[in-house]
Amino acid sequence: MFALVERTISGDPQARTISPADEDTSIEIGDVAGSEIDGITTISFTWTVSAGNIPVDLSSGAIALNAAFGGSDALVRHEFTDRIGFSVDFLSGSDGGESLPAADGDEPSSPADEDTTAGTGAGTGGNAQVDGDDDAMSAASSSCPSSELPGYSCVISVPGLDRMRLHYISGPTTGNDAIPTLTASEIRFAVEGATSGWVGIGFAEQSGAMAPSDCVVGWVEDGVPDVRPYRVMSRSISPGDEDTSIIITDVAASEVDGNTTIAFTWNVASGNVPVDPSSGIVLMNAALGGSDGLVQHGPGERSSFLLSGVGVNNDITRYYKAHGALMIIAWLLCIPAGILCAHHKWCLKGIGTKGLWFQIHRGLQVVGIMATIAAFGIAVNKFECCKTEDGDRHKPLGATVFAMSLMNVVLGLFRPGTEAPRRWMFNYAHYFFGYGSFVLAIPTVFLGIFAYDDLTTEGVSTWVVLAVVALAGLGGLYVCMEVVRWFMGGDDTRKPTPSTVQLTMPVTSNQPQPQEVNGDKWKGAV
Numbered sequence: 001m002f003a004l005v006e007r008t009i010s011g012d013p014q015a016r017t018i019s020p021a022d023e024d025t026s027i028e029i030g031d032v033a034g035s036e037i038d039g040i041t042t043i044s045f046t047w048t049v050s051a052g053n054i055p056v057d058l059s060s061g062a063i064a065l066n067a068a069f070g071g072s073d074a075l076v077r078h079e080f081t082d083r084i085g086f087s088v089d090f091l092s093g094s095d096g097g098e099s100l101p102a103a104d105g106d107e108p109s110s111p112a113d114e115d116t117t118a119g120t121g122a123g124t125g126g127n128a129q130v131d132g133d134d135d136a137m138s139a140a141s142s143s144c145p146s147s148e149l150p151g152y153s154c155v156i157s158v159p160g161l162d163r164m165r166l167h168y169i170s171g172p173t174t175g176n177d178a179i180p181t182l183t184a185s186e187i188r189f190a191v192e193g194a195t196s197g198w199v200g201i202g203f204a205e206q207s208g209a210m211a212p213s214d215c216v217v218g219w220v221e222d223g224v225p226d227v228r229p230y231r232v233m234s235r236s237i238s239p240g241d242e243d244t245s246i247i248i249t250d251v252a253a254s255e256v257d258g259n260t261t262i263a264f265t266w267n268v269a270s271g272n273v274p275v276d277p278s279s280g281i282v283l284m285n286a287a288l289g290g291s292d293g294l295v296q297h298g299p300g301e302r303s304s305f306l307l308s309g310v311g312v313n314n315d316i317t318r319y320y321k322a323h324g325a326l327m328i329i330a331w332l333l334c335i336p337a338g339i340l341c342a343h344h345k346w347c348l349k350g351i352g353t354k355g356l357w358f359q360i361h362r363g364l365q366v367v368g369i370m371a372t373i374a375a376f377g378i379a380v381n382k383f384e385c386c387k388t389e390d391g392d393r394h395k396p397l398g399a400t401v402f403a404m405s406l407m408n409v410v411l412g413l414f415r416p417g418t419e420a421p422r423r424w425m426f427n428y429a430h431y432f433f434g435y436g437s438f439v440l441a442i443p444t445v446f447l448g449i450f451a452y453d454d455l456t457t458e459g460v461s462t463w464v465v466l467a468v469v470a471l472a473g474l475g476g477l478y479v480c481m482e483v484v485r486w487f488m489g490g491d492d493t494r495k496p497t498p499s500t501v502q503l504t505m506p507v508t509s510n511q512p513q514p515q516e517v518n519g520d521k522w523k524g525a526v
Contacts, residue, residue: 018075027052041069066177149190151178158286161303163194166201166286168307180250185269188250189216192261193288197295199260202232203273204283204304206388210235213285214246214271218253218262221292225253227262231272237294246271260288282307319382320452324463326375327448330368331401331441332470338364339434340474344481362412369405376402391451397444404437442471 171182202215218227
């Protein structure tokens with residue numbers, strides 16, 4: 001089969017099957033011939049493209065086309081993988097645009113390929129392959145895996161839930177047989193799950209939280225699809241949670257070989273969760289269940305993740321990791337080690353040059369502050385997309401720690417001499433900002449780890465172990481050094497070093513002194 005594709009479809013989607021009654025003699029073809037040799041079928045004909053229902057201008061360049069074949073003679077339905085859409089520039093004889101390959105045979109079937117009726121949403125999905133020159137195709141990007149389903153630009157495996165895949169395309173885009181026309185506030189989804197039960201996705205108000213959120217859940221029971229929008233306010237959903245303010249249209253669903261797929265267009269301007277596709281990142285939930293209906297999913301059958309216009313945003317995850325690693329290096333290693341060095345400088349007594357402890361202390365603090373500045377810069381420039389409860393607590397604490405650490409740097413630049421009359425003021429301020437920022441940094445680091453746990457599905461056990469080991473190691477070292485100092489009798493280089501002073505003073509005696517008379521010495525009073 002070979003067909004010209006009408007670029008813009010108005011009204012209801014086109015029919016998805018062909019019958020003998022659909023023969024159209026206004027489409028002029030001539031010089032028809034055909035053959036079947038060694039399992040290869042070939043047809044040839046001359047098509048008068050000025051006739052028929054679709055206006056074709058060969059001089060316009062690429063022409064949108066569909067092609068398909070079936071496994072038997074007559075008008076029987078083709079298989080899911082036996083069709084494709086593409087475009088050709090007939091005047092130049094070249095391929096006029098990209099083609100979107102059909103799906104692998106072992107992938108879950110698209111709802112567009114099953115002859116199902118619409119669910120509770122309005123309309124049904126289409127089934128023709130998108131042409132390579134269409135807006136939908138141009139929305140695909142090398143930054144996201146291209147979907148093999150007709151009309152969808154991207155596909156992802158749901159992070160942490162490999163049994164689910166999500167196909168999507170954001171509007172605005174021109175419709176075709178595969179998908180309807182999408183406005184700027186609409187996203188077309190096809191949700192595949194390896195289950196004979198229900199599948200669903202939702203927009204979350206806070207990452208990692210099932211509630212509150214808007215979601216769409218669907219299944220196919222006895223051949224009848226049921227796809228509905230719900231407002232989630234707790235850890236369960238009931239029929240009473242259906243929310244018609246969440247607008248979904250062009251709904252379809254299928255269940256084939258234990259795989260359930262639902263497809264729908266979601267008007268993200270509707271509902272209760274504000275979603276701006278142009279912002280780049282959307283907080284999402286996904287889940288599936290083992291049976292039809294609103295039944296509880298299993299513990300390993302849900303996921304929360306970030307979705308961007310080009311797929312899962314792996315870049316933001318890398319920035320989270322870089323920020324966390326820099327802060328742990330700064331506040332659980334370098335800066336506390338520098339504090340420990342200053343507090344127990346007696347350990348370096350007699351080692352190396354004079355003031356060695358100060359050089360080590362200053363070097364560790366400089367490295368820690370530089371790591372803090374780098375991590376803070378990452379947060380300011382990259383962390384604008386998402387909000388979590390732990391993140392809301394982490395942010396002001398982190399800003400406070402950053403400000404206090406910079407204040408200590410300024411104090412160090414104007415440090416008075418050891419004999420200066422105001423040295424005591426510097427010492428108190430230095431201790432306050434130094435110890436204070438370190439104490440605040442400990443809960444700040446752990447809140448950051450918990451916020452990262454809310455935003456990803458990777459798990460944070462490694463981060464927690466690193467933080468605990470670093471703190472425990474430094475804490476254990478501090479205790480050991482305190483014990484050693486106690487056994488040494490409280491030795492501390494802050495105490496004055498004993499020194500020997502030689503005093504010279506006149507001595508007056510009450511004894512009579514020898515007198516000299518005529519050169520002879522004698523004792524006695526004169």
